[in-house]
Amino acid sequence: MNKRALLVATIVFVMFFVVFLRLIDLMLLDHEKLSRIARIQQTKGQEILVRRGTIYDRNGRELAINLERPSLYCDPKIITSPQKVAYSLGRVLKKRHRLILKNLKADRRFVWLARKVKPEVAEAVQRLKIEGLGFLPDTKRFYPKGTLAAHVLGFVDIDNRGLEGVEHTYEKYLVADGGRVYLTRDARGNILYRGGDYESVGDSIVLTIDEGLQAIVEEELDRALKKWQAEAITAIMMDPYTGEILALANRPTFDPNRPGRFRPSYRRNRAITDLYEPGSTFKIVMAAAALEERVAGLNSRFDCSEGVIEVGGKKIRDSHKHGVLTLKEIIQKSSNVGAVKVALKLGPERFFRYVELFGFGRKTGIDLTGESPGIVKPPREWSGTTQGAMAIGYEVMVTPLQILRAYAAVANGGYLVRPHIVSAVLSPEGLIIKKVNSTDKEKILSSRTVKLLKEAFKAVVSEDGTAAQATVPGNTVAGKTGTTRLIDPKTGRYSYKDFVSSFVGMVPADNPAFVMIVVIWKPKHKYYGGEVAAPVFSDIARKALAYRYIPREDILKKNILVVSRGIKNNISAVEVE
Amino acid sequence: MIHNRRGGAVIKLILFLLPFVLVFSIIWLRSSITALEYQLGQLQLQKIRLINEKSELIAKRAELTSVRKVEVLASKRIGLGYTDRTRVFYVKEVAPPVPYTASLNNQER
Numbered sequence: 001m002n003k004r005a006l007l008v009a010t011i012v013f014v015m016f017f018v019v020f021l022r023l024i025d026l027m028l029l030d031h032e033k034l035s036r037i038a039r040i041q042q043t044k045g046q047e048i049l050v051r052r053g054t055i056y057d058r059n060g061r062e063l064a065i066n067l068e069r070p071s072l073y074c075d076p077k078i079i080t081s082p083q084k085v086a087y088s089l090g091r092v093l094k095k096r097h098r099l100i101l102k103n104l105k106a107d108r109r110f111v112w113l114a115r116k117v118k119p120e121v122a123e124a125v126q127r128l129k130i131e132g133l134g135f136l137p138d139t140k141r142f143y144p145k146g147t148l149a150a151h152v153l154g155f156v157d158i159d160n161r162g163l164e165g166v167e168h169t170y171e172k173y174l175v176a177d178g179g180r181v182y183l184t185r186d187a188r189g190n191i192l193y194r195g196g197d198y199e200s201v202g203d204s205i206v207l208t209i210d211e212g213l214q215a216i217v218e219e220e221l222d223r224a225l226k227k228w229q230a231e232a233i234t235a236i237m238m239d240p241y242t243g244e245i246l247a248l249a250n251r252p253t254f255d256p257n258r259p260g261r262f263r264p265s266y267r268r269n270r271a272i273t274d275l276y277e278p279g280s281t282f283k284i285v286m287a288a289a290a291l292e293e294r295v296a297g298l299n300s301r302f303d304c305s306e307g308v309i310e311v312g313g314k315k316i317r318d319s320h321k322h323g324v325l326t327l328k329e330i331i332q333k334s335s336n337v338g339a340v341k342v343a344l345k346l347g348p349e350r351f352f353r354y355v356e357l358f359g360f361g362r363k364t365g366i367d368l369t370g371e372s373p374g375i376v377k378p379p380r381e382w383s384g385t386t387q388g389a390m391a392i393g394y395e396v397m398v399t400p401l402q403i404l405r406a407y408a409a410v411a412n413g414g415y416l417v418r419p420h421i422v423s424a425v426l427s428p429e430g431l432i433i434k435k436v437n438s439t440d441k442e443k444i445l446s447s448r449t450v451k452l453l454k455e456a457f458k459a460v461v462s463e464d465g466t467a468a469q470a471t472v473p474g475n476t477v478a479g480k481t482g483t484t485r486l487i488d489p490k491t492g493r494y495s496y497k498d499f500v501s502s503f504v505g506m507v508p509a510d511n512p513a514f515v516m517i518v519v520i521w522k523p524k525h526k527y528y529g530g531e532v533a534a535p536v537f538s539d540i541a542r543k544a545l546a547y548r549y550i551p552r553e554d555i556l557k558k559n560i561l562v563v564s565r566g567i568k569n570n571i572s573a574v575e576v577e
Numbered sequence: 578m579i580h581n582r583r584g585g586a587v588i589k590l591i592l593f594l595l596p597f598v599l600v601f602s603i604i605w606l607r608s609s610i611t612a613l614e615y616q617l618g619q620l621q622l623q624k625i626r627l628i629n630e631k632s633e634l635i636a637k638r639a640e641l642t643s644v645r646k647v648e649v650l651a652s653k654r655i656g657l658g659y660t661d662r663t664r665v666f667y668v669k670e671v672a673p674p675v676p677y678t679a680s681l682n683n684q685e686r
Contacts, residue, residue, distance in 0.1 A: 049625075062639040068629040119629075144639035184614075193617030198625055215644040474662050546659045 043182045044191075046198065049137040050178040052160055053202035055153060055167075057211040058244075058423060062144060064153055064167070064256075069116035069140040072125060076106050078132030085130055089113065092124045115158055116140040137199075141167075143256045149214050151269040152207065152248050152368070152421055155256040163259075164267065166205060166421060168369050173425050173434075176200040201428040208244035208423045213237060216543045217247040224536045225251045228523035234270045234400050235540065237516040240408035240506065243417035243441070245366070246514055272364075272371040275397035276500050276519065280334045280466075280529070281482035282393030284406050286343045287331055287456060289354035291449045295345050298328040298452050304337040312384020316340055316392065332459040334466045334481060336392045343391030348379040351387060357444045358406040359416055360398055366419045367436075374398045393482060400502075404517040407479070407504045410453045411512040414445035454478050458509050461534075470534035472507055472541045474552025479505020479537070481529030486522065499527035503534040507541050513550050516540065 026034060055064035072093075079085055082104035090097035093114050103111045116138055117125075125133065141156045154165020160175075162168040177200060184192040221233050230251075237247040250270045254262035268274070290296040307321035318337050322329070330338030343351050355361065361376030375397035377386065389395035401419060409416050418440045425434035445453075457478035461470045466481045482502040488495035502519040506512035518533040518540070526532050640646070651657040 061642070062635060065632060065636055065639065067632055067636055142636055144636050145643045145645070148643070148645060183618075190615060191618040191622065192611065192614035193621055198621065199628070212644045215648065219645070219648075542662070543659050546662055552662055 042184050042186070044185050045180045045182050047136055048179050048181050049139065049199035050160070050176050051139050051199060051201045052141060052156070052167075052176075053174045053204040053426075053428070055174075055205045055207065057149075057207050057209050057214075058246075059210065059212075060206075061211045063149060063207065063209075063211070064141060064143050066139040067142045069118065069138055070122050070135040071112060071138040072114040072117055072122070073134055073136060074104060074111055074113050075109050075132045075134075076104055076111060077109055079104050080131070085133075088128055088130070089125065089133075092121060092128070093117070141256075145211070146257070147253050147255050148211070148218060149207075149209055149248070150253050150256045151250050151267075151271070152209055152245075153256055154369070155259040155267075164369060165269070166207065166368070169367050170205050170422060170425070173203040173205065176202040176428075203428065203433060204426040205422055206424040206426060208239075208246065208421055209248070210246050212547050213247040213544055214249065216547060217540055218249045218253075220536055220540045220543075221249050221251045223539075224518075224520065228520060228525070228532055230520045230524070231522035232270055232274075233521070233536075234274070234519045235516065235536070236271050236401055236404050237514050237540070237544065238404055238408055238419060240411035240417070240512050240515045241415075242439075243405075243408070243419045244423065245419055245421045248421070269368065269370060270519075270521075271400050272366060272368055273399070275372055275374055275399060276486075276521075277394050277396065277484045278398050278403050278502070279393040279482035279484035279500070280336075280339075281403050281407075281480050281502055281504050281517075282396060282398070283331060283334070283339050283391070284410070284453070284480065285354050285358055285360075286339050286346070286351065286391045287327065287453060288358070288410075288445055288449055289346050289351055290327060290342050291452050292354070292445060293346065293350055295350075296327050296342055298456060299326045301326055302330060302338045302341045304330070304335050304341070307337060309337045309340050309388070311340055311344075311388030312386070314385045314388070316388055328456045328459055331456040331480070332462070332465045334460075339391045340388045343387055348382060348387050351390070352379050355390070355396070357416070358402075358409065360396065360402055360406075364399075364401055364405050364419050366401060367421055371401075372399055374402055393484060400517050400519045403482075403502075403504055404515055407506060407517070408515045409444055410450055410457065410478075411506040411515045412441075413447060414443055414450045415441040416444045417441045454509060457505070461505065461509075466528070466530040467503060467505070467534040469530060470503055470505055470537050470541075472538055472545065475507050475541075475545060475550070476509040476553060477505050477507045477538075477541065478509035479503055479534075481534060483527060483529045498522050501527055501529040501532035503529050503537045505537055505541075507545065508550065508553055510553075513548060514544065 049068070051066045052064075054062055054066075057063055076082070082101055086097040086101035086104055089095070089100050093100070095114070100113060103113055113133070114121075122135055126135075139160065141160055143150075143153060152165055154162060154167040154169075156162050156167050162171040162174065167174065181198055186192070217235050217237060221235055224230070225233050233251040235247070235249050236245065238245050248269075248271050250268070252266045254266045259267060291298070301324050304318060304322045304325050307318045308315050310316075316336050318335050322333055322335050322338070325333065325335055325338050327338075327342065329335070330342065355376055361374055363371045363373045377395070386395050405416065405419060420436050423436055424432050427433050457480055458476055459465050460480055461467045461477040467477075467479055470477050470479055480503070482500070482504070484500045485494035485496070486498040486500060487493070488498065500519060500521055501523055502517065504515070504517040506515045516537060518536045520533050520536070523532045
């Protein structure tokens with residue numbers, strides 16, 4: 001080997017040896033420190049995207065869903081020229097630059113600049129390539145049907161925590177655990193898959209609400225609100241056999257997508273939170289008690305000819321003198337004098353037992369927040385006027401739902417059901433993890449009493465009754481009107497201009513598809529339940545029956561065309577009007 | 578002997594190349610795994626993008642198929658309305674016995 005070759009070989013060897021030494025330094029001596037730095041450089045912690053579960057109506061239509069809307073934050077220590085950044089961001093975010101500037105100059109390392117921005121806005125911000133800005137994945141709760149069923153669904157806050165309605169009651173199912181996931185990335189920011197999920201999804205909720213029925217109810221409430229220029233209206237439609245709420249609406253209402261823009265009173269679910277004196281709709285207690293205790297029959301007669309009765313020093317009057325009335329007529333014509341006479345015959349203890357049996361004075365147990373139990377005084381707290389007043393629905397405070405439940409007991413054969421709004425909870429994979437029990441009911445009335453009460457309530461919705469305007473062509477309706485004076489806060493006495501008008505009924509009367517209550521607070525021009533609330537009931541019922549393909553009863557009585565699948569013209573008889 | 582000499586040379590060659598082959602195999606394997614991880618990472622991102630797109634589409638569908646909206650369109654644009662129940666008669670369908678089908682109601686966890 002010549003000298004030159006030896007020199008080259010030595011240089012190469014020395015260089016390799018240096019490299020070898022450096023490798024030893026990097027891989028053995030400084031291993032711990034360098035691998036820690038590498039881990040920091042190569043891994044990126046990312047918040048797991050937490051999606052709330054979806055809320056569906058009973059037919060699987062989405063009522064509340066999530067949209068990905070990232071949130072923009074900044075590290076003010078990294079922002080070099082806040083003024084310039086504030087102007088640029090202000091244009092993109094459509095926010096005042098002063099507000100942004102204030103955040104950019106904050107003495108913190110993390111400040112939110114905009115929460116839940118639209119994807120196109122996020123892209124526009126990213127295009128600005130401003131150092132110190134970043135996005136965190138976030139979701140926005142979105143209610144695609146707008147105000148529909150707003151009081152049932154409720155709403156969430158900026159951090160997606162349920163504050164009202166089903167969103168609040170079923171929070172523990174709807175939310176999922178969050179946390180962080182660590183991603184491995186290269187120098188260019190490309191992400192390497194290391195397993196694990198980047199998002200977690202909560203369980204979904206299936207409601208008992210039917211979007212179609214809900215839309216019908218809300219449309220009619222809007223019309224009634226306009227017509228009667230009322231302060232508020234509530235309507236609830238329920239399946240009397242299972243307690244499933246088919247529709248529940250209040251007016252005024254709010255948009256759950258922007259709850260902050262509405263007054264708190266608009267967001268209140270009056271159907272379960274607002275108490276009112278039910279008036280004549282409460283006569284169901286008197287009538288049921290009298291029939292069940294056999295104190296009176298439907299044909300028992302009571303003299304109401306004076307049109308007034310004195311109870312505890314106070315006079316209770318009828319709207320006009322009726323003469324001698326049977327119990328059925330007392331209900332049909334809504335005679336206060338007759339109702340008081342029947343109640344006095346029953347006595348306080350027996351009367352109060354039925355108040356309790358119907359569930360007044362305690363919560364119905366509906367799975368919504370803010371339900372009021374109502375106010376019912378026990379007999380030991382009664383004054384001289386109480387029994388007379390309670391017989392006609394005064395000196396007792398109830399919610400619309402409590403009254404509806406009482407009438408559902410008549411509709412379903414005497415059972416007190418538990419109203420509920422959720423039918424099932426589904427896992428993210430679509431499996432049923434909880435099914436709400438609809439068989440939770442208690443027998444409170446005998447079949448005989450139910451039959452007699454139905455007969456009386458059918459008479460109410462007849463030409464001679466107080467609710468002739470509640471009729472539905474082709475189907476019989478049974479129900480009861482209610483009209484009560486509101487307390488005038490100025491005088492502390494019953495007002496002569498402010499009323500609560502209501503109607504509660506069932507249709508078809510003999511085999512009800514639903515029971516429904518309509519309560520109208522402070523209607524203008526007219527105030528009788530039969531004139532104000534009953535037509536609203538009728539309008540809703542007519543559409544709802546058509547929507548649910550419930551046939552007219554008069555057609556059912558006739559022989560109708562019967563077609564068997566696969567067999568042509570298997571006709572027993574055809575009779576078409 | 579000739580055979581043995583040749584065999585020895587081959588073994589020597591194999592022994593010489595083996596470490597290289599092993600090192601390169603390991604490097605090749607590891608780089609393949611990394612390439613796959615890149616692909617999977619991209620797919621994961623694509624999956625997230627598609628999920629987001631799906632939820633946007635679901636939202637749009639839910640908005641467009643809102644019963645209220647459909648009703649307004651049907652009544653105002655096409656002139657449809659609820660059926661006049663006094664002019665409808667119902668056809669009862671008597672279904673023949675059907676073979677056993679699996680029920681979706683038994684999906685409880």
